[in-house]
Amino acid sequence: MMNAGGAAPQVHKDRRDWHNLKGMLPFLWEFRGRALFALSCLILSKVANVGVPLVLKEIVEHFEHAKDQPLLLAAVLPLSLLVAYGALKLAASLFNELRDVVFAKVRYRAMRRLSTRVLEHLHRLSLRFHLDRKTGAVSRDLERGTRSVSQILNYMAFSVLPIIVEFSLVAFILLRDYELEFAFAMFGSVVVYVFVTFAITEWRMDFRHFMNRLDSEANT
Numbered sequence: 001m002m003n004a005g006g007a008a009p010q011v012h013k014d015r016r017d018w019h020n021l022k023g024m025l026p027f028l029w030e031f032r033g034r035a036l037f038a039l040s041c042l043i044l045s046k047v048a049n050v051g052v053p054l055v056l057k058e059i060v061e062h063f064e065h066a067k068d069q070p071l072l073l074a075a076v077l078p079l080s081l082l083v084a085y086g087a088l089k090l091a092a093s094l095f096n097e098l099r100d101v102v103f104a105k106v107r108y109r110a111m112r113r114l115s116t117r118v119l120e121h122l123h124r125l126s127l128r129f130h131l132d133r134k135t136g137a138v139s140r141d142l143e144r145g146t147r148s149v150s151q152i153l154n155y156m157a158f159s160v161l162p163i164i165v166e167f168s169l170v171a172f173i174l175l176r177d178y179e180l181e182f183a184f185a186m187f188g189s190v191v192v193y194v195f196v197t198f199a200i201t202e203w204r205m206d207f208r209h210f211m212n213r214l215d216s217e218a219n220t
Contacts, residue, residue, distance in 0.1 A: 024149070027110035038103040038157065045095035046165045048088045050173065055085045100158070107153045115146045140216045 028035050059081045122138070167190060174183040 024110060024114070024153070027113050028106060028153075030113075031106045031109065034102050034106050038099045038106070039161070041095045041099035041102065042157075042162055043165055045092050045099065046162060046169060048091040048095065050166065050169045051088045052085065052092065054173075055081055055088060059085065103157050107150060107157070110153060111146055111149045114149050115142070118142060118145065141212075144212060144215075 059078060062078055062081065119142070171183060171186065174186060
């Protein structure tokens, strides 16, 4: 039940999030060729994505100094830069789509293997367990677990890893080409964002677990 202040009770404080994530690695490693190829596509897409504003910068700077350049160079260079700009935009989208296609089999196979393993474990349990447990609640837990595997793999492959790769590339460019203040400002913003995100996620996790428990009880 909700308490007088409207807050959910503290549940599942013994969560083993990192242990659960670690348990998924063998299923990903089964298709390590696809997983590594998808990771390569991810890195290439982020390299192309970071390169787009750099090429745009070169285009702007070229037009700024076009009057000081030879006529042939002034005509050919901007066209070359525009082609490079379009090619990088296309490459970023292409590698993203290729990553999705390659990783889809890994993700859904991992979901199927984990679901099958859990179901086999349930079948090996004693009759007393099945008589004492609420079958509807167990079914809902299994359904949510299968969905969560897909969501976790999706976030890892398409959200967390891309952000880490792009952040690393941008940090390298800022440290190489600009004043340290810009890099520190970016680092500070990211640290604050990560801290706030983790704090809010941990705060809402109790409500999420409470909602899941009520959902399981409703389907008993």
